Amino acid sequence: xxxxxxxxxxxxxxxxxxxxxxxxxxxxxxxxxxxxxxxxxxxxxxxxxxxxxxxxxxxxxxxxxxxxxxxxxxxxxxxxxxxxxxxxxxxxxxxxxx
Amino acid sequence: xxxxxxxxxxxxxxxxxxxxxxxxxxxxxxxxxxxxxxxxxxxxxxxxxxxxxxxxxxxxxxxxxxxxxxxxxxxxxxxxxxxxxxxxxxxxxxxxxxxxxxxxxxxxxxxxxxxxxxxxxxxxxxxxxxxxxxxxxxxxxxxxxxxxxxxxxxxxxxxxxxxxxxxxxxxxxxxxxxxxxxxxxxxxxxxxxxxxxxxxxxxxxxxxxxxxxxxxxxxxxxxxxxxxxxxxxxxxxxxxxxxxxxxxxxxxxxxxxxxxxxxxxxxxxxxxxxxxxxxxxxxxxxxxxxxxxxxxxxxxxxxxxxxxxxxxxxxxxxxxxxxxxxxxxxxxxxxxxxxxxxxxxxxxxxxxxxxxxxxxxxxxxxxxxxxxxxxxxxxxxxxxxxxxxxxxxxxxxxxxxxxxxxxxxxxxxxxxxx
Amino acid sequence: xxxxxxxxxxxxxxxxxxxxxxxxxxxxxxxxxxxxxxxxxxxxxxxxxxxxxxxxxxxxxxxxxxxxxxxxxxxxxxxxxxxxxxxxxxxxxxxxxxxxxxxxxxxxxxxxxxxxxxxxxxxxxxxxxxxxxxxxxxxxxxxxxxxxxxxxxxxxxxxxxxxxxxxxxxxxxxxxxxxxxxxxxxxxxxxxxxxxxxxxxxxxxxxxxxxxxxxxxxxxxxxxxxxxxxxxxxxxxxxxxxxxxxxxxxxxxxxxxxxxxxxxxxxxxxxxxxxxxxxxxxxxxxxxxxxxxxxxxxxxxxxxxxxxxx
Numbered sequence: 001x002x003x004x005x006x007x008x009x010x011x012x013x014x015x016x017x018x019x020x021x022x023x024x025x026x027x028x029x030x031x032x033x034x035x036x037x038x039x040x041x042x043x044x045x046x047x048x049x050x051x052x053x054x055x056x057x058x059x060x061x062x063x064x065x066x067x068x069x070x071x072x073x074x075x076x077x078x079x080x081x082x083x084x085x086x087x088x089x090x091x092x093x094x095x096x097x098x
Numbered sequence: 099x100x101x102x103x104x105x106x107x108x109x110x111x112x113x114x115x116x117x118x119x120x121x122x123x124x125x126x127x128x129x130x131x132x133x134x135x136x137x138x139x140x141x142x143x144x145x146x147x148x149x150x151x152x153x154x155x156x157x158x159x160x161x162x163x164x165x166x167x168x169x170x171x172x173x174x175x176x177x178x179x180x181x182x183x184x185x186x187x188x189x190x191x192x193x194x195x196x197x198x199x200x201x202x203x204x205x206x207x208x209x210x211x212x213x214x215x216x217x218x219x220x221x222x223x224x225x226x227x228x229x230x231x232x233x234x235x236x237x238x239x240x241x242x243x244x245x246x247x248x249x250x251x252x253x254x255x256x257x258x259x260x261x262x263x264x265x266x267x268x269x270x271x272x273x274x275x276x277x278x279x280x281x282x283x284x285x286x287x288x289x290x291x292x293x294x295x296x297x298x299x300x301x302x303x304x305x306x307x308x309x310x311x312x313x314x315x316x317x318x319x320x321x322x323x324x325x326x327x328x329x330x331x332x333x334x335x336x337x338x339x340x341x342x343x344x345x346x347x348x349x350x351x352x353x354x355x356x357x358x359x360x361x362x363x364x365x366x367x368x369x370x371x372x373x374x375x376x377x378x379x380x381x382x383x384x385x386x387x388x389x390x391x392x393x394x395x396x397x398x399x400x401x402x403x404x405x406x407x408x409x410x411x412x413x414x415x416x417x418x419x420x421x422x423x424x425x426x427x428x429x430x431x432x433x434x435x436x437x438x439x440x441x442x443x444x445x446x447x448x449x450x451x452x453x454x455x456x457x458x459x460x461x462x463x464x465x466x467x468x469x470x471x472x473x474x475x476x477x478x479x480x481x482x483x484x485x486x487x488x489x490x491x492x493x494x495x496x497x498x499x500x501x502x503x504x505x506x507x508x509x510x511x512x513x514x515x516x
Numbered sequence: 517x518x519x520x521x522x523x524x525x526x527x528x529x530x531x532x533x534x535x536x537x538x539x540x541x542x543x544x545x546x547x548x549x550x551x552x553x554x555x556x557x558x559x560x561x562x563x564x565x566x567x568x569x570x571x572x573x574x575x576x577x578x579x580x581x582x583x584x585x586x587x588x589x590x591x592x593x594x595x596x597x598x599x600x601x602x603x604x605x606x607x608x609x610x611x612x613x614x615x616x617x618x619x620x621x622x623x624x625x626x627x628x629x630x631x632x633x634x635x636x637x638x639x640x641x642x643x644x645x646x647x648x649x650x651x652x653x654x655x656x657x658x659x660x661x662x663x664x665x666x667x668x669x670x671x672x673x674x675x676x677x678x679x680x681x682x683x684x685x686x687x688x689x690x691x692x693x694x695x696x697x698x699x700x701x702x703x704x705x706x707x708x709x710x711x712x713x714x715x716x717x718x719x720x721x722x723x724x725x726x727x728x729x730x731x732x733x734x735x736x737x738x739x740x741x742x743x744x745x746x747x748x749x750x751x752x753x754x755x756x757x758x759x760x761x762x763x764x765x766x767x768x769x770x771x772x773x774x775x776x777x778x779x780x781x782x783x784x785x786x787x788x789x790x791x792x793x794x795x796x797x798x799x800x801x802x803x804x805x806x807x808x809x810x811x812x813x814x815x816x817x818x819x820x821x822x823x824x825x826x
Binding site: 051061064 | 530546
C-alpha cells in the first residue's frame with residue numbers, strides 16, 4: 001500500500017524544456033482583480049496552477065506541457081525556453097519531494 | 099455420546115444434542131461449512147463437479163438461511179476478482195471451482211496470495227483438459243501449487259466440512275488464502291454421514307472477520323501498486339520494501355502455517371471432538387516397513403490396501419498428506435523414519451518429471467537424510483478408478499523390485515491400458 | 517426532463533485530489549479529465565484501476581499521487597473487482613463511498629469486456645469510467661478494439677487499423693444499464709456534471725471519456741485541449757447521455773446540433789501524426805462513418821426530445 005504524496009515521480013519540473021511565464025498585465029483575472037477565466041487552472045493536467053488572482057504556477061512540478069499557454073484566451077502565458085532560466089543541476093533520486 | 103463411523107472405518111464422537119448428522123455429498127458439506135462460517139460474499143460460477151456447492155449456497159441465501167451477497171459472475175476469473183474486491187473491502191468471502199475454472203483464475207490466485215487476502219476456496223478436483231474430462235484427478239490443484247495458497251486435501255466428506263471451518267481460521271490468522279481440495283465425484287457427489295455442528299458451536303470456534311478498514315476516505319491508500327526491484331523511499335523518506343521483500347514475507351507466512359495448521363486442528367478437536375490429523379495423518383504407520391502415501395480419498399482407499407498387505411505378512415501403513423502446501427517435509431521424513439519403502443500414489447503429474455507428491459517426498463527424505471526407498475505411481479487420471487487391490491498390487495511390485503535390487507522407473511503407471 | 521445548465525468552470529469545487537509531480541506524460545488528457553472526475557466525486561470514492569496509464573499516474577509503491585483509496589487490479593478484472601467491493605460495502609451497510617472503476621480502452625473493450633458485460637448484466641452498483649486514448653498506450657501504442665480506422669499503431673504500422681472501433685456505449689445500452697454518457701476533457705463542466713449525476717445513481721453506470729494522447733497520437737503536448745475540442749467539433753466524438761433509455765446530446769455536440777458548422781474530419785486527422793500515412797480513401801471512409809453516426813445521433817436526439825429539452 002502507498003500513501004499519497006506530492007512529487008511521486010520526483011521533481012517533475014526537471015522534465016521541462018519550456019517554462020510557462022504568466023504576464024499579469026494580460027491576465028483577465030489580474031486585470032479585473034477577481035476570480036475570472038481560470039482556463040489555465042481548469043486545464044492543467046498536473047494541478048500545478050492555483051485558482052488565484054493571478055494564477056501561480058508551481059515550477060517544482062510543472063512539466064512544461066504548454067496547455068496553459070495554449071488555452072489562455074488573452075495569451076497571458078508564454079512558454080520560454082527552460083535553458084534561459086538556467087538548467088537545474090540538482091539531481092534527485094526517485095524519492096518523494098514532500 | 100454416540101459414535102459415527104465412516105466407510106474407511108474412522109470413527110468419531112457425535113454430540114447429538116448440539117449438532118446433527120446428515121447424510122450428504124461432499125459439495126453439500128462444503129456449502130454447509132460456508133453457511134456456518136457466515137461468509138458474507140459468495141462468488142458463484144458453475145463447473146462440474148463443483149456446481150453443487152454454489153447451488154446449495156444459492157438456496158441457503160434465497161431461503162434466508164445465510165445472509166450473504168450472492169454474486170453470479172460470468173467466469174471463474176471474475177469469481178476470484180469479486181473475492182479480491184470483497185476481501186479488500188473487509189468481508190469474508192467464498193468461492194469454489196474445479197479444473198479449467200481454477201486454471202482460468204490462475205493469475206488471480208497469484209494476486210490473492212500476493213495481496214495476503216484470507217480467501218477460502220473449494221476445489222473439487224478434476225482432470226485438466228485437453229482432452230476434455232470432467233472426472234476426478236488432482237492435476238488442477240497440483241498445477242496451481244506455486245502461487246502461495248495453503249492447500250489442504252480431504253479424505254472424506256466429514257473432513258471437507260471440518261477443513262473448510264479450519265481454513266477460515268487459518269486464512270484469517272495468517273493472512274494467506276486456503277484452497278480446500280477434495281476429489282471430484284468420489285467425494286463431491288457421494289453421500290456420507292457428516293456431523294454438521296450447530297451455529298453456536300461454530301461461532302465459538304470462528305469469530306467474525308476482524309477486517310482492517312482499508313477503504314477509508316479519511317486515510318486514502320493506494321493498494322497493490324506497482325513495485326520495483328529495489329526498496330524505495332516513501333513520502334516520509336522511510337525506505338520501504340521492494341517486491342522481493344513482500345514475497346519473502348509471504349513465504350515466511352507459509353512457514354508459520356506449518357505450525358498453525360497443527361494448532362488450529364488441535365483447537366478444532368477441542369471444540370468438536372474430531373481431528374483431521376494436522377499436516378499429515380497416519381494409519382498403522384508406527385511399525386510399518388512399507389508406507390503407502392497419497393492425498394485425498396485415495397489415501398483412505400490405501401488403508402484398505404494396507405490391511406490386505408498386513409494379512410499377507412507385509413507390515414504396511416498409510417501416510418495421508420493433508421497439507422500439500424506448505425509441504426510438511428520434516429513431518430514426512432519423521433513419519434517415514436522406520437520405513438524401508440515409501441510408495442507414493444499421485445493422481446497427477448508434474449509433466450516432464452514425475453508425480454508431485456512423489457517428487458516432494460523424495461526431496462524431503464533426501465533433505466532429512468531419510469533412508470527409505472521411494473517409488474512413485476501415477477494412477478486415476480481422468481477419473482480412472484483405483485481400488486485397494488491395485489494399490490496393494492503396486493506395493494507388491496515395488497517390493498519385488500527392491501528384492502531384485504532393480505531400480506524402478508521414476509514414473510510407474512497404475513492400470514494403464516495402452 | 518429538465519435540461520440543466522452545464523456547470524460553469526468558475527463554479528467547479530476547488531479541492532483537488534490529484535497531486536502534482538505524478539508520473540503521467542506532460543500534456544496527458546487523463547490528468548485533466550480525472551482532476552474533474554475526482555472533484556465530482558468529492559473524494560468519496562474508491563477507484564478500481566487495472567493495468568493502464570492511470571495506474572502509472574496513481575503512482576508506484578510506496579508513494580501515491582491520488583488522495584482517494586485506490587485498488588489496483590488485474591487487467592481483465594476491473595468491473596468484476598469493482599463488483600466485489602460493491603458487494604462487500606453493501607453487506608457492511610456502507611453508503612459513504614461510490615465504487616468507481618477507471619479503465620483504459622483495452623481494459624474496457626478488449627480484455628475487460630467480459631467482466632464489464634457480466635457486471636452490467638447483474639446491474640452491479642458501480643460507476644465504470646473508460647478513458648479512451650484509442651490504443652494500448654501504457655505499453656507503447658499497440659492497437660486496441662477502440663483504435664479508430666486508419667490510425668497508425670505499433671501493431672498496425674503500415675496501413676493503419678483496418679477496422680472501425682467498437683461502440684461500447686451502444687453495447688452498454690444493449691445491457692440496459694441506467695446511465696450511459698460520453699464526456700471530454702475539452703469540456704470539463706459537462707464532464708463534471710455527468711460524473712456528479714452518475715455518482716448518486718444506483719446500479720451500473722457507464723461514462724466514456726475521449727482521451728487525446730500527445731505521445732501516442734503524435735501532436736504537441738500543448739494541443740491536448742485543442743485536440744479534445746476538435747474531436748467534438750468534427751463529430752468524431754459526440755457528447756451525449758442516455759438516462760433511463762432517454763437519449764440526448766449535451767454540451768458542444770448539442771450546440772452543433774443547433775446548426776453550428778461541424779468541421780470536416782480532415783481538420784482533426786491532419787493534426788495527428790498517427791494519420792500521416794493514412795490514404796485518402798480511408799479518410800473518406802472515416803468521414804462517411806462520422807457523418808452517418810452524427811446524423812443518427814441528431815435523429816435520435818430530436819425524436820426523443822421532450823418539452824423541457826433544449
